[in-house]
Amino acid sequence: NSKVIQTPRYLVKGQGQKAKMRCIPEKGHPVVFWYQQNKNNEFKFLINFQNQEVLQQIDMTEKRFSAECPSNSPCSLEIQSSEAGDSALYLCASSLPRDSANTEVFFGKGTRLTVV
Amino acid sequence: AQKVTQTQTSISVMEKTTVTMDCVYETQDSSYFLFWYKQTASGEIVFLIRQDSYKKENATVGHYSLNFQKPKSSIGLIITATQIEDSAVYFCAMREYNNNNAPRFGAGTKLTVKP
Numbered sequence: 001n002s003k004v005i006q007t008p009r010y011l012v013k014g015q016g017q018k019a020k021m022r023c024i025p026e027k028g029h030p031v032v033f034w035y036q037q038n039k040n041n042e043f044k045f046l047i048n049f050q051n052q053e054v055l056q057q058i059d060m061t062e063k064r065f066s067a068e069c070p071s072n073s074p075c076s077l078e079i080q081s082s083e084a085g086d087s088a089l090y091l092c093a094s095s096l097p098r099d100s101a102n103t104e105v106f107f108g109k110g111t112r113l114t115v116v
Numbered sequence: 117a118q119k120v121t122q123t124q125t126s127i128s129v130m131e132k133t134t135v136t137m138d139c140v141y142e143t144q145d146s147s148y149f150l151f152w153y154k155q156t157a158s159g160e161i162v163f164l165i166r167q168d169s170y171k172k173e174n175a176t177v178g179h180y181s182l183n184f185q186k187p188k189s190s191i192g193l194i195i196t197a198t199q200i201e202d203s204a205v206y207f208c209a210m211r212e213y214n215n216n217n218a219p220r221f222g223a224g225t226k227l228t229v230k231p
Binding site for chain 1: 149151153155158159160161162163166205207211212213216217218219220221223224
């Protein structure tokens with residue numbers, strides 16, 4: 001069973017509203033990833049962190065999306081002004097660093113965002 | 117640039133048979149990790165099995181095994197003695213060792229196991 005906790009499971013927002021979702025990574029995992037999965041099951045990488053530091057992020061994340069992983073608090077992903085095209089399953093995943101013995105990422109159950 | 121390709125959109129098999137799902141990848145990194153996951157109808161994504169690029173022996177976990185053909189950049193997933201509950205969408209993924217790129221996922225293969 002997944003030990004990555006994502007809340008809320010479902011989120012419904014109007015266009016232009018803020019949408020915020022949270023993620024608690026698996027204990028001991030310093031690396032956190034956010035992906036967006038669309039209706040065609042395609043995974044789109046958004047941003048990743050190691051501890052509190054951003055490792056990589058895509059352009060979309062740099063503009064309307066904001067994310068953080070503060071110490072001793074859940075990680076979060078927020079869309080500042082939701083658009084219909086943002087409707088998707090947002091997946092948080094965590095892992096050990098890429099140079100560790102176990103490199104697989106583990107996913108939370110996702111937050112399904114619907115923008116109406 | 118890294119790329120993962122799954123060409124099989126969907127597969128249907130009878131229960132208790134063996135199924136193979138294909139995956140090819142592209143990477144410039146000399147060291148990398150390959151994974152298979154399954155996504156159930158509820159949306160939950162479950163890690164199944166991993167192959168490290170430097171290992172020649174194919175990984176096996178339970179009724180999952182891999183067919184790693186490094187010269188062909190191919191990592192097939194083999195499920196033996198399939199069960200109804202194996203019905204899901206299966207994703208292949210790759211993570212490079214020498215950079216911080218996030219794991220890249222294929223488009224998925226939907227497996228239906230019929231009684």
